[in-house]
Structures are given as structure tokens and as C-alpha cells.
Amino acid sequence: MIDFEDLDNAEGETELSPPELFAANLIEWSLERHASDLFVSDIDGAVLISVRRLGRIEPVRKLARDYGRRLQGHLRVIAGADAGESVRPVEGRGNITTPDGSKAHLRLSSLPTLYGQDVSIRLFDPVRGARPLDQLGMDSVDVESIEHLIDQRSGLILVTGPVASGKSSTLYAMMKRLNDGTRKIHTIEDPIEHALSGVMQSQTNTRLGLGFAELLTVVLRHSPDVIMIGEIRDRQTAETAIRAGASGQLVLATVHSTSTAEAVDMMLQYDSDHQFLANALSGVINQRLVRRLCPVCRKPSSAPHDDGEIPERIRCRMQDAPPSVFDPFGCHLCHEGGYDQLIALPEIMLVDETIEAAIAKRVCATELETICAEDGMLRLAEVAHSYVLRGLTSLDEINRAVTDPHIASMRRRGNKSG
């Protein structure tokens, strides 16, 4: 196996191996570490390999420029793109079987930059890619809430959160459960990330004028039971999705916002009929991804935590376990990083009569959030707090993912005493 992490060895790569073998080994190495992206980028005087793993960039190795460029060319060949194109951006996609026999789908984009090219590859691991709901890292009570939402025959379910918050993994997990052969399922995606056997998946194509709204109109003529819309970002798609959800179809969609209440607000900006949305909406899942502490090497934190401070709402998530805060350490199992995987952190709004009435009454997002919390919804920050108190993740990690004054002050106290 090639020593990829020899970061400063930019010499002698011609003796390493032919670039095609190096490329296959590099992809295998990246998949083993569950990297989501692989970058082979011209920098000043060399070519830098880096990966995005658990949401963060990690530099891997520098290559001599000539060898690095041959590697870039070979990666473009794997993706079915023009190997020699260096002036215009190129895109491609392809499948690779790595030397150890694992298969991956990759999507490549190559962009001319100051020193040459930036080759960016998205890796789709078919084994880990479309995980079932109970393997996303959510609490079982949250998994049950989502199952309750999708077990209904109709209604609109929104999944929301910023970029890279795991929205599509949650959508795919929901569809995996729905895809049992008893429903006609259509998706409209940009891009299609995983193929789901038996599901009618359509890719948007702006060049042909086939956006989400146009494809949705056609999909509705195909007698769907379930429709998944990759993203609602215009009035026409929003209106059609709401009406489909209110008239007998189950509609799953993502919308860009930072809280469940804000997602409702966002939909109302597209479609001002409060009553219609209140009728159609059955739930909103707002989520973030956080890195899970490696359970093998995490170490107890010196941050003080006062038992008496834990509110009852959070305590019920602890299942009577004593609160224990942990920090990352590092071992061979987590590749010395202290964290081993990304887990979903959800805030789930289940629309009942109280919330339906509030939406129909046009309350503002802040007020809606208060009503939902009083109605039993755990806010994102509260679920985050419970993750920290159970040692699932660290205070630093949560503080990065969730803005909350209580979590920030816990972290400050921890830093002072540590």
C-alpha cells in the first residue's frame, strides 16, 4: 500500500506506481476513511492531494507536478471526461472498482486555477450511502417520530438545514423505508446521489428548461403515491408541493432554512395561503451533522457539569444515565482524530392541532417556535445538549454546529477549568 500521508514527499513519485494504480489505491484509501470528497489540486510548484472527512479538509500528500498532472488526467478518464482539457471546466461521472474489490460511484468537476487545475471528486459509497433511518445516529425517539410522519398516506414533510447538514441522507433513508413495493415513488433530484431500485428518479436539467417545478407538474400525471423533491426554491414548486400534500400524496422535500419554524416561514414566503400550508404540513425535520466522539478513546472532560442545571426536557433523553461529558483523544480506530463518524442532530416539529392552528393564525417564526417547544418539541440546542451530556459528541463540536448561549457558556467554563 502506498503511504499517502507522507505529506512533504514531493519527489520520486515516478517510482511509486503508474498513475492509474495510484488513483485506484487513493480512492480505496479515501473510502476506507469514509471521506466524502477527494481533491487533487495544482498549488505553487506541486500537486496537493486532500480529502474532506467528517466534514473537514485534511491535507494528505504532495506530489511532484508532472506525476500529479498525470494522476489528474487519469481521474478524468475514470469519470469519462476529457483527460487533456486544461482550459475549460470539465465534468464527469463514473464507477470504479478499487483493488480490494469495493465499488464506488464518483462525480468529478475540474476547474482551471492560477497554477493549473483543481480536480474535485465527490465519492459515493454505495454501501454506506443510503443508510436506513436507524443508522443516521439519531435517538430512537426521533427515528420513531420520522417513521410516524412517513407512515401517513399523505401530507408534506420538510427536511431543512444549512448546506452539508445531511438532509439528503435523511431523505434517502425515508425513501428506503417507503420503497417496499406497495407505493409508486417518484423523485426529482439535482443531482441523483444514489440509485434506488424501483423508484422513478428524475434529474433536473436547466439547459432543457426542466427545473423542479416543470418536472413536478409531469410527475403528478404519473399517479405517484410518494414524491420526493430535492429542493423547493421557487413559488411554483412550493405551491404545487403544498397542494399535492393536501390532496392525498405524501410529499418529501428539502427547503433551505436554519430552524423548523423558519422553514414554515420560508414556505409562506413562496405561498401566502396559511390555511393551505397548515392543512398540508405534517412535519418538519431541521438538522445538523456533528462528529461522533470515538467511543473507544474518548476521555472524560474536565469541564464541570452541575446535575441540578439539566432541565427536565433534556433529562428525559438521558434515560436515567448520569451526565458525563467527554473530550476527543485519538486512537488507530479513529485514525487519531478522536471522532469516528458524522451523526445527525435533529429538531423535529410534528404538526398537531395546536401547531396547525398556530400556522393558520399566521404567527411569526419566533412565536411558532415557542408554541412548538411548549407543545413538546425539543429544540436543536436541547437535543445537542443531551448529546454532550451522554458523551456522544464534545462541547467544542456542538458549539461549532449550534448557536446557543447555554452551550457557549458551558464551553467557556470547561476551557477555564481545563
Ligand SMILES: [Zn+2]
Ligand atoms: Zn479513537
